[in-house]
Amino acid sequence: MKIMVxxxxxIDYAVKIRVKPDKTGVVTQNVKMxxxxxxxxxxxxxxxxxxxxxxxxxxxxxxxxxxxxxxxRTGLAMGADRGxxxxxxxxxxxxxxxKILRNLVENEKPSLIILGKQAIDDDCNQTGQMVAGLxxxxxxxxxxxxxxxxEKEEVTVDREVDDGIETVQLNLPAVITTxxxxxxxxxxxxxxxxxxxxxxxxxxTPQELNVEIKPDLEIVEVTEPPKRKAGVMVSSVDxxxxxxxxxxxxx
Amino acid sequence: MATTRMILGAIKKRSFWHSLSSSRHGSTLVVAEHESGAxxxxxxxxxxxxxxxxxxxxxxxxxVLLAGSGPSLHQAASHxxxxxxxxxxxxxxxxxxxxxxxxxxxxxxxxxxxxxxxYIHIIAASNxxxxxxxxxxxxxxxxxxxxxxxxxxxxxxxxxxxxxxNALCTVRYMGSNPCILTIRSTSFAVPQKSNNSKAEASISxxxxxxxxxxxxxxxxxxxxxxxxxxxxxxxxxxxITGGRALKNSENFKLIENLAKKLGGAVGATRAAVDAGFxxxxxxVGQTGKIVxxxxxxxxxxxxxxxxxxxxxxxxxxxxxxxxxxxxxxxxADYGLVGDLFEVIPELLEKLPEKK
Numbered sequence: 001m002k003i004m005v006x007x008x009x010x011i012d013y014a015v016k017i018r019v020k021p022d023k024t025g026v027v028t029q030n031v032k033m034x035x036x037x038x039x040x041x042x043x044x045x046x047x048x049x050x051x052x053x054x055x056x057x058x059x060x061x062x063x064x065x066x067x068x069x070x071x072x073r074t075g076l077a078m079g080a081d082r083g084x085x086x087x088x089x090x091x092x093x094x095x096x097x098x099k100i101l102r103n104l105v106e107n108e109k110p111s112l113i114i115l116g117k118q119a120i121d122d123d124c125n126q127t128g129q130m131v132a133g134l135x136x137x138x139x140x141x142x143x144x145x146x147x148x149x150x151e152k153e154e155v156t157v158d159r160e161v162d163d164g165i166e167t168v169q170l171n172l173p174a175v176i177t178t179x180x181x182x183x184x185x186x187x188x189x190x191x192x193x194x195x196x197x198x199x200x201x202x203x204x205t206p207q208e209l210n211v212e213i214k215p216d217l218e219i220v221e222v223t224e225p226p227k228r229k230a231g232v233m234v235s236s237v238d239x240x241x242x243x244x245x246x247x248x249x250x251x
Numbered sequence: 252m253a254t255t256r257m258i259l260g261a262i263k264k265r266s267f268w269h270s271l272s273s274s275r276h277g278s279t280l281v282v283a284e285h286e287s288g289a290x291x292x293x294x295x296x297x298x299x300x301x302x303x304x305x306x307x308x309x310x311x312x313x314x315v316l317l318a319g320s321g322p323s324l325h326q327a328a329s330h331x332x333x334x335x336x337x338x339x340x341x342x343x344x345x346x347x348x349x350x351x352x353x354x355x356x357x358x359x360x361x362x363x364x365x366x367x368x369x370y371i372h373i374i375a376a377s378n379x380x381x382x383x384x385x386x387x388x389x390x391x392x393x394x395x396x397x398x399x400x401x402x403x404x405x406x407x408x409x410x411x412x413x414x415x416x417n418a419l420c421t422v423r424y425m426g427s428n429p430c431i432l433t434i435r436s437t438s439f440a441v442p443q444k445s446n447n448s449k450a451e452a453s454i455s456x457x458x459x460x461x462x463x464x465x466x467x468x469x470x471x472x473x474x475x476x477x478x479x480x481x482x483x484x485x486x487x488x489x490x491i492t493g494g495r496a497l498k499n500s501e502n503f504k505l506i507e508n509l510a511k512k513l514g515g516a517v518g519a520t521r522a523a524v525d526a527g528f529x530x531x532x533x534x535v536g537q538t539g540k541i542v543x544x545x546x547x548x549x550x551x552x553x554x555x556x557x558x559x560x561x562x563x564x565x566x567x568x569x570x571x572x573x574x575x576x577x578x579x580x581x582x583a584d585y586g587l588v589g590d591l592f593e594v595i596p597e598l599l600e601k602l603p604e605k606k
Contacts, residue, residue, distance in 0.1 A: 013557070017417040026418055094386070095395045118538065122413050122420075124398055126386035129354065133390030138469035139354050141383050144531070156472070161379040162485070162540070164475035164532045168353065171468045180538060181525060216395050216426025220408060223419050225563070231584040237597040240569065240587055248567045248584065250489075250546040251513065251603065 001055045001150065001172075003046040004110040005080065006101060007039040007062050009071040010121040023221040035071045038116025040078075040185040041178040045146055046114050047079045048183065054150045057081045059108060063097055065089050069201070076196035077188035083201040090213050096206070098130035103209040105135060110173065112155070117142050117177040128177035138170035142179040279304055280342075280368060280429075281315045282361055282375040282385070284352075288326030290315070292486055293376035293436035295334055300434040301374050302337035302442075304406050312339040316364055316457070318349035318357070332452040335442045342368075344457040351471035352380050358387035363462055365392060370429050372406075377433035378485070389431045396431040397422060401438040406430075415537040415560035436485065437543035437564060475530070482516045484533065489515030490544045490562070492535055495522035496551025496573070496591060503528050505595045506550065512602055518542065520558050536561035550591040554579025571595075 011017065012032040019026055035043075046058045060080035062068045065087070072083040086100050101113065118125035132139035140146070140157030144165065147156045153172045158165050160179045188196070206213050234240045244251045279301040283294035290298075294315075301313040315331040315338055317324060324345060331341045342364060348356045361384070365373065373388070375381035377399045389396035402410035407424045409432065424430045484490065491513065493506040503523075510517045518540070519533040535542055537560035547565035552558060554570070554577055562568070563582060570583035571594050580586040587594060 011414070016556075017414045019418050026414060093395050095390065095393075098390060120415065120537070123415065123537065125382050126389070126396060126398060129383065129386035130390035132354070133358055133387035139383075139387065141354070142379065159379075160531045161383075161474075162532060164530055166352075166474045167472040169470045169472055174468075180521065181531070216424065217397070218423045218425055220421040220423050222413070223421070225412070225416060225419050228563070228568075228582055229584070231568070231580070231582070231586060233580070233586045233588070235587075237587070237594055237601060240585055241598070241601055243585055244546070244567070244569070245603075248546075250567050 001112070002057045002059065002108060002110040003049060003055050003112045003114060004059050004061060004101075004105070004108055005039070005043045005046045005075070006097070006113070006115045006127070007043060007060055007071055007075050008036040008116070008119050009033050009062065009064060009068045010036045010119055013037055013120055019222055019224045023223055025219070025222050033067070033070070035074055036116050036119045036121075038118060038120070038178055038180070040116075041180070041182050042114040042116045043075055043078055043080060044183045044185040045176075045178060046112075047186070049112075049146075049148055054148050055112070059084060059110065061086065061101065061104060063088060063092055063100060072201060073196055074188060076199045076201075077193040078186060079192065080199070082199060084204065085201055086204045086206060086209065088206055088213065091215065092213065093215060093217055094124050094126040094130055095216075096211060096213050097127050098134055099211045100206055100209055101131045102134040103211060104204075111153075112148075112173060113137075113175045115175070115177050117179050128175050132175035135173075135175070137173050137175050139175045139177070140168055140170050141177040143176050144179050144181045146176060146182065278370060279313045279372040279374060280364060280370040281313055282373065282381070283315050283317055283331060284376075284380055285317055285319065285324065285327030285330075288323040289330045290317070290327055290334060291376075292441050292483075293378050295441045296436035296439040297374050297376045297434055298335045298338060299439040299442055300400070300403060300432070301372065302335055303403055303439075304372055305337070313337045314340040314342055314368065314370070316342045316344065316361075318344035318346070318360060318457075320345055320347050320350055328454045329451075332454055338452045340452050341454045342457050343454060344459060346459055346462075348462075348465070352383070353469050353471055354384045354387050355469050356465055357384040358391055359463060359465070360457070361385075361388035362391040363459075364457060365429055367458065372432065373429045374432045374434060376436045378436070381433040385431060385433050392429060392431070394426050394429065394431055395424075396433070397424060398433045400432050400434045412560070415556050416563055417556065417560075435541055437541055481510075482514070484516040484518055484535070484540050484542060487516035487542070487544055489513045489546045490518045490535070490542050490548070490565070491515050492518035492520065492547065492549045492552055492562070493523055493528070494520040494550065494552035495526055497523060497528060500528040502592075505592070508599060509548070509595055512599055512604070513546070515544070515546070518562075520552055520555075549579055549583075550595060552579050553577045554582065
């Protein structure tokens with residue numbers, strides 16, 4: 001059984017974001033980039049499934065400019081068997097990513113596609129659901145636990161939802177998106193980083209995969225959120241209660 | 252004698268008039284959730300957002316879609332029909348298929364209703380239900396959805412947070428109908444109950460005769476039950492949050508007691524949930540719940556970017572932490588450097604009883 005994992009290169013989660021003065025976006029020059037944390041979790045889950053003997057191959061897919069190869073190599077170093085880079089310099093929205101993944105699936109024929117629930121740059125939380133819709137596969141989003149039953153060809157997914165944990169059972173092939181608590185991703189060890197250099201990476205363009213990048217969204221501007229008024233430090237509980245009652249009037 | 256051409260012509264004309272009358276009925280469809288015979292509050296926020304798409308005049312007409320089965324569904328339909336003056340129609344999809352919030356049948360339902368109604372906008376709240384089904388529905392309709400909208404600039408221009416709310420992105424939708432949105436309920440007020448004797452909106456059944464039988468690819472197994480006694484974290488006026496500094500789940504009782512005293516809900520940081528002190532539905536943050544209460548009090552919370560994303564729109568923020576350098580103090584309106592194990596008992600002692 002093959003598992004396909006989509007991974008995205010994003011600004012590192014610890015970086016303090018700065019909005020560009022011309023309001024066209026955020027500053028990415030000389031800023032640390034990393035694999036999206038949710039994508040790391042997705043890849044880790046795929047690797048664990050393979051290591052448990054339920055899958056034979058994990059293919060990592062990334063899309064974007066050539067710098068994305070760094071992220072792909074990290075994925076291969078973590079343990080993915082093969083990589084696919086869909087090269088594109090134009091902005092890719094989730095709908096495009098979903099269409100590209102759908103067309104890749106026609107050739108690769110995985111039984112499971114695992115993605116991170118959201119990318120920490122755009123915070124969209126859409127791609128996994130869209131791929132599942134295009135493929136008409138069932139979806140298990142915001143997964144906190146994944147249990148595969150290879151014989152029955154189904155997967156049971158615990159999902160983190162507003163009211164707690166929801167459990168669904170899906171027939172394979174299926175799409176899963178990962179939430180934070182699904183697993184703790186491994187670090188790529190040095191021997192694996194070296195091994196990764198010889199793992200194959202196949203390159204495609206969206207055109208080669210019959211996907212036209214025709215955006216239906218346009219970014220008008222990117223701005224800073226409204227700044228909060230500066231706060232004050234209080235020195236005692238009495239002072240706090242007094243201020244909350246008389247100044248803020250919330251109690 | 253009717254020829255094939257005459258019949259086809261008549262059918263074409265009928266669908267033309269049908270789509271005209273549907274768009275007169277509602278140019279915006281709200282995909283709503285219901286519980287215990289009422290439309291859920293965050294779905295009502297979606298109705299507010301839908302009503303504002305018409306530019307605030309009465310021209311915006313909103314259709315509300317409810318699905319499920321049983322008497323509570325029909326009660327909820329009545330509630331929806333009188334929930335807002337802009338609601339002109341309530342659509343009810345009555346079927347066991349929609350009893351559980353599975354994405355596959357729900358996305359197909361939205362697709363079907365769109366085909367029948369040709370709406371210009373489709374909106375749902377951006378909660379775990381909306382986030383799960385709306386992008387799938389958008390893919391079926393071959394459009395890019397715009398999710399987690401916090402502001403509506405005009406009928407096709409929206410503001411949404413990116414980078415954990417550290418930037419705001421204004422995005423314009425240039426595609427064909429429908430424009431699909433999910434909205435953050437904390438940004439759109441639940442409509443006030445008005446005493447206007449406005450005629451209730453019409454309630455009609457969705458024609459499910461063409462609804463494809465799903466091959467049962469997904470099954471809903473179970474759901475952990477939420478503690479109904481606690482106020483809902485998403486709507487509470489007061490939220491008291493604890494971080495990992497609480498050390499264990501026993502100590503979280505301090506947070507719960509303070510929440511009870513102030514009539515508030517309990518929140519937690521990712522660290523506290525990861526450590527097993529509290530269940531996941533209490534997590535406030537970029538990937539947990541987004542809250543905007545009147546009063547947010549954070550105890551033993553360092554103030555990581557990802558946590559701030561979930562509470563930065565609170566009216567008043569109070570932070571108590573032993574570490575004077577904790578980033579949370581940069582967003583707090585009132586900060587107290589101290590030991591929460593001393594501060595909370597003192598607060599419990601000295602706070603006035605909840606009115």
